Amino acid sequence: MAFSIEVNHVKHTVDVDGDMPLLWVLRDELNLKGSKFGCGAGLCGACTVHLDGHAVRSCIMPISAVGNAAVATIEGMADHAVGKKLQAAWLELDVPQCGYCQAGQIMSATDLLGKNPHPTDADIDAAMAGNVCRCCSYTRIRAGIKKAALSRSTSAR
């Protein structure tokens, strides 16, 4: 059946079963490969995207449940006020190792900084514990979030 979906401010129509997870709609119908498949069960966060600005695990979100919500993915973060700061911090601090989880990390971190511009270590732990980095680049993920938070407050002044 046909579904209308808005991804990174662009409207699409896809003809798929209603139980197809948003992840596979993004990856295999819309050819947006940035969101990653890791566990298929919402346990690793590699598939994290935003629905109306809130981080969700797209591997367990059926397309039929998306409705009119605006979807944002890693491919849209270069145009996102917070997302682009995080991308810049990730580059500056050389955060990735294999890099497979990092799209999901940035999407969760963008959600965090949107709600809490100056997170403490405990805030970061709570918000980011759903995102597995198998290479354990956690020290730099934490530093990247703090750097982005700082650069936001600096540029806001």
Added chain:
Amino acid sequence: MRPMFAKRTRAEADAAPDALVSRRVFLKAGAAVGGGLLLHAVLPPAVRGAMAAPAEAGSLNAFIRIAPDNVVWIMSKNPEIGQGIKTMLPMVIAEELDADWSDVRITQAPLDQARFGRQFAGGSMATPLNYDPLRRVGAAGRQMLVTAAARQWGVPVAECTTGSGAVAHAKSGRSARYGELAAAAAKLPVPDLASVTLKDPKTFKIIGRRIPGVDNPKIVTGQPLFGIDVDVPGMLYAVFEKCPVFGGKLKSANIDALKALPGVRDAFIVRASEANPGGDPQGVADGVAIVATRWWLASKARAKLEATWDEGPVAAQSSAGFAAKAKELAKGEPDSYLRRDGDVTGTLKAAAHRVEASYAYPFLSHLDLEPQNCTAHFHDGKITFWAPTQNPGPGAKLVAATLGISERDITVNMTRVGGGFGRRLRNDFMAEAAWISKQVGAPVKLLWNRQDDMRHDFYRPAGFHFFRAGLDNDGKLIAFADHFVTVGRRGTPADSANMDPNEFPAQLVADLEYGQSVIGSGVPTGPMRAPRSNALGFAFQSFIDELAHHAGRDPVDFRLALLGEPRVLVNSTGRPNALRDFDTGRMAAVLRKVADVSGWRDRAALPPRSGKGVAFYFSHLGYFAEVVQASVAISGDVKIDHVWVVADVGSQIVNPSGAEQQVQGAALDGIGQALGQAVTIDRGRVVEANFDAVLPLRINQAPPVEVQFLATDHPPTGLGEPGLPPVIPALCNAIFAATGKRIRTLPIDAAMLKA
């Protein structure tokens, strides 16, 4: 059942130590397309190591191409699995070329071992095998560019200097960018690589700089890079269900019903007897392939699969059974001895203190975050791959055997790899994708789900150690015995389930023996980050800590006394082998340093139920000593407060940013294993299926990891693996310091640590 141990494939770590001292290199040059300079370095075939399987024919090559617009193209030969090789090896070439890093662009090489030499990511071997040869490749390029400039200007070569991608002649005030000189340089004879002039490391501008990963811009913007991201026109998607029991055979499946499901283009039974008649443990197993227009549709169809299996003899095996069998075997004599020095029995009898303890560790899965996958296109008797593999050469051989075609008809494009950790040294996913693509006559992307990935791994083998040791009245270790019970078949340990007879403290205790017994097992095993060492480090360095405690000595001092005077302990073959010869002085130095930086001597000031533990381990040519500080809650939950690592990996860290990441990652990886990871075998199959049962380390569990490198006058060596082994015993020893309770079985059981 599938023969699991048909032929031992030694861990790639054991490859080619002789090549470490090989300095003979040859170089050919030719004009690159577009008139630039192309350097083609050819080293002699990799020389095989003392204990390695025969090395593949091939040679080490590197390419440099300089375009007229000054862009320096450097070929990266090895698979990038997150270890940073695609950045690090080109840095070495660019340094000696005296290029400007901002002019450098990097291309991933395809599999072509005739041109590039061995192409693999394993054993932390990229630095030791490539550092010197690739410096020479860069230096030869620089020399050709200088010669071209000197001829054009009619000045002596010796008066020309280079810097930031240009040649200059100070006296005449002339200079030229490399791009202007490349065409002329390409026509010059190639210098002898053995005699090119290398830079004084003090003048390095690129080596030693923190340089971010070259793929980072694509990673943070979500551009396609990984195997799972490959998209080929006309591509179909495949899933493949195998018997949950290792070695099981398919009896029947509802193929016709599957074929009628939405999106399904084909469904068929795969027989190992046809696809893998040789019974290669990495080859295709019995199963059902479902090919559809979308992966999601193939997966949905799979949910309707009704298959019956002949589970075979492995169905009788279990982790609990292995543990019981190990206990039983420990009561008797070992099957064999790896080494037997002096008179352990006599010395133990006479010892003032005798200590006995048994240690156990479980099977582990690699947990690569990118599930195993591979895209293959078979057409006209040839096949092309887009494969996230750590080891494409053996992959091509496996596919040649699977399809009965020549390796010449196999093209392997290497994608970036979303986590290797040794899992992708085995190429079963390539063989499966090849078979399925050939059956359906179309390009196919085979993608496993998480359950497939966790249940069809080549696991870190489980193992058991039954230690006995004797101390004299002064607390000196005078006798040491290990009865190592491992898994394997017919008396031979499984892949990566073996132990080296040189395991510490061999040669440091006169009366010492290592016995070995093998439990029959059909569980597939293979190398995992720091193979063998990741488990042996836990058992040996924890037991050594017990001995220090019984001796009434400080754990650092006890180890220093054991190491003794600085000297190299040559391995038991008597033939020097850098991978197995142990330098007590290098280890003592990193141990002293880590005690320093971690505040070891002040640890009495820690609060109750907090403690520091120490351990060291030598593997993959690297000397690592680590201290962990941990706190144990009343509930028994363990919190790791801090980790200190001191490492000696030789004279030069090529990329400090990547190096620090590898060591931090390895240490945290080990902590994750210790806290929450085990793969349980029951009825011949893996019980766990996802990240709710095998727990990857998460950010809220990750302590700060401080890393220091001790620069020494030794050749630079690798960092992907050797940081892992010491962290697990250091953590367990910290828990003992905090609670008085010994962790002798992994993973750590918090219930046992309740106050």
